[in-house]
Amino acid sequence: MREHQTSSSTQSLIDGLTESMAPVARRNPRREALVLGGILFLQLAGTIALMGTNAVAVFTHDFWGSAAKAVMFAGFALGFALLAFRSFDPTAPRQKNLAIAMAGALVGFGVLTLDRNFGGGALNVLRPANGIQCLISSISFAIPMFIALTVFMRGAAPTQPRMTALFIGIASGAWGTFIYALQCPFTNIGYLAAWYGGAIAITTLVAAVLLPRLARW
Amino acid sequence: MTGTPQLRVIDGKTASSRPVTDLSGLGRLMAEAQAGDKRAYNQVLKACDAWLRVFLARRVAPESVEDIAQEALMALHRKRHTYDPDKPFAPWFVAIARYKWLDRLRQHYRAEEVELEDQASVGGHESAVMSRIVLERLLAHIPENQAQAIRLAKIDGYALDEIAQMTGQSLSSVKVRIHRGMKRMMKKLEESHA
Numbered sequence: 001m002r003e004h005q006t007s008s009s010t011q012s013l014i015d016g017l018t019e020s021m022a023p024v025a026r027r028n029p030r031r032e033a034l035v036l037g038g039i040l041f042l043q044l045a046g047t048i049a050l051m052g053t054n055a056v057a058v059f060t061h062d063f064w065g066s067a068a069k070a071v072m073f074a075g076f077a078l079g080f081a082l083l084a085f086r087s088f089d090p091t092a093p094r095q096k097n098l099a100i101a102m103a104g105a106l107v108g109f110g111v112l113t114l115d116r117n118f119g120g121g122a123l124n125v126l127r128p129a130n131g132i133q134c135l136i137s138s139i140s141f142a143i144p145m146f147i148a149l150t151v152f153m154r155g156a157a158p159t160q161p162r163m164t165a166l167f168i169g170i171a172s173g174a175w176g177t178f179i180y181a182l183q184c185p186f187t188n189i190g191y192l193a194a195w196y197g198g199a200i201a202i203t204t205l206v207a208a209v210l211l212p213r214l215a216r217w
Numbered sequence: 218m219t220g221t222p223q224l225r226v227i228d229g230k231t232a233s234s235r236p237v238t239d240l241s242g243l244g245r246l247m248a249e250a251q252a253g254d255k256r257a258y259n260q261v262l263k264a265c266d267a268w269l270r271v272f273l274a275r276r277v278a279p280e281s282v283e284d285i286a287q288e289a290l291m292a293l294h295r296k297r298h299t300y301d302p303d304k305p306f307a308p309w310f311v312a313i314a315r316y317k318w319l320d321r322l323r324q325h326y327r328a329e330e331v332e333l334e335d336q337a338s339v340g341g342h343e344s345a346v347m348s349r350i351v352l353e354r355l356l357a358h359i360p361e362n363q364a365q366a367i368r369l370a371k372i373d374g375y376a377l378d379e380i381a382q383m384t385g386q387s388l389s390s391v392k393v394r395i396h397r398g399m400k401r402m403m404k405k406l407e408e409s410h411a
Binding site: 006007009010013014015017018019021022023024025026027089090091094155156157159160216217 | 250251252253255258259262263266267283286287290291292294295296297298299300301302304308309312313315316317320407408
């Protein structure tokens, strides 16, 4: 057995930390998940209540297309929120490959189920006037989840903050597009890639720039 | 289980023959510390400091051990509420220590990239925060031309213009090789469980 020598500056640090130590409330991931679920449920219920018959109209207009769109973006939102939660734990394994597989599966599902008709030219497919509104609204709808996950991240100990930031950005952006999708009649894959994908890209970019600085290490 | 964690020697050919600290008994003490027991917390910090000395000694230059160990202890303090007493303490603390080590390496390399842009030298022998052993091990995982440039700059201490002359490359090409090599090495470190 070997005696360990602590230097005087480290000894002072240890004494200082010990002296300033106060009881702490442990992080509770289950409670955080419930809070997030509650926020998202309220947002969803509130949005549907405000939309009234619009939500139903979208699904009666093109049930399979709208359902596929909703499933795909809800899948992105919930799947990446789960990855973000896992990454809050410092002992979590790297999840890059799982994230790529999940995104690939969801995009593949979208490609197979959504409207792939590109006839009528780019403007007809992209509909910029509607698209801009879709982009802005989706980003706005993403804000509650973005804030909630950011707060939880700050209270946790993510040891891969850049990856965590990407997960939060994708999850909240996808949630925003999911909420918007409930009142959006367009199911063309080009339109969705441009405007829904754009909204997710913007929230992910904001998260990637902002969140690693907020990780509070 | 005793209340005071102590240094333990691990025998065997595959493990290092040097003494390492045993973190396995600290979970209960950490749980008591979370509830406000200062004596338990002091024991946790001391044991973690001892472990950090061994962990960092093989990974960073000797003059950086103290700084990084202190940063890791402060991170433990800030994030102590995230420890779950139902899980083992060691993986939790090792992950935090490893993160602080890699974070310091990243900061160092960012600073060196600025130096690469500004100066014709990358400043002397082996990296201030990476031990020669780790550096040599990582060099085996990057392309030889990048490894050679890094070896000449970091281990042998040549200036960039001297390396350019020795290798017959332009100065900017040497800078690019060092930059790319360092990026690859950081990625390798992050992906490994070193």
